[in-house]
Amino acid sequence: MSASTKPLLEVRDLAVRFELPKAGLFAPKRHFHAVRGVSFAVPQGRTLGIVGESGSGKTTTAMAAIRLRPADGGQVLLDGRDILKLTQDELRRARRDFQIVFQDPYSSLNPRERVGSIVREPLDLMKVGEPGEERNERVRELFSLVGLRDDQIALFPHQFSGGQRQRVSIARALATNPRLVVCDEPVSALDVAIQAQILNLLRRLQDELGLSYLFISHDLGVVQFICDEIAVMYLGRIVEYAPRADLFRTPRHPYTASLLAAAPSLSRRKSAGYRRVSAVRGDPPSPFNIPPGCAFASRCPNAQTRCREEEPVLRQFGEGRVACHFPLD
């Protein structure tokens, strides 16, 4: 592995479960497994995408990986150091290195705070630089970095467009000079033309600052534009994991193939008359009651008896890995 592809973040066998309400006062506790043994790596300066339908566990995976919610098992190594084992004090210090940008800049930015202090807040919380002019200077630098002007620093979030608000969120995420930025559907709430501007900004920032991204999206067009490698999630598991070009040229898992069949590229989406079509036929099984065998069997055009009896594990196939008994050629 070359120095430029050395993993910055390595997630091994991550598990997250949620407790369900009890069926009765004396009934046993019940759990539901939202993330089931997920492993991936984000190389230094590169972008790993996680795609999958709503409810597949993308956000839960990312939130657990950066300890914004608890994990129930696994390891998360940032530069070889297990984030899941850090004490609260160690975690507070380590947080400078990993930040997150959320989907909806309306709800993630406090409407009563001026955007300058929103961007400055992580510097104050983590005591980065001297209070006063040094931090103000950093805020001006961050505004310029994301394509905003100095005279916008004193405005409130509602005085910005959706795209500009997402630029504010990105500036805030970059304030502490992180190495890893988790982007959870950062453009899903934006118009297509604005999406391209924000994606280009993220790419430029990656080049200039050497950032690594864990990029979550349900939208394969967006993922194709920005990601180097892609992990496809289905019901809490990764079912395919491959370099971008291979995944788009030769999807190996029937689920990936169905997602691709329904996903136009960004450029096609901009053309007049485009209408979004729904993705994969049928609904996934209930996450509370996943059947034995392959979790995709009820929707898979290629399902056979073995698929309903034996759960496929992720294994090397072509340039990537796939969890399917009968991968596509």
Ligand SMILES: Nc1ncnc2c1ncn2[C@@H]1O[C@H](COP(=O)(O)OP(=O)(O)OP(=O)(O)O)[C@@H](O)[C@H]1O
């Ligand atoms: N706090 C919670 N308590 C119970 N269940 C939860 C909680 N958060 C998420 N879930 C469930 O966990 C599963 C995974 O949710 P998650 O939000 O990670 O999916 P996602 O892939 O990010 O979906 P989306 O594309 O809609 O954002 C879903 O079934 C969801 O309902």
Ligand code: SF4
């Ligand atoms: S294991 Fe069987 S059911 Fe599952 S995706 Fe592969 S072919 Fe389809």
Ligand SMILES: [Mg+2]
């Ligand atoms: Mg999500």
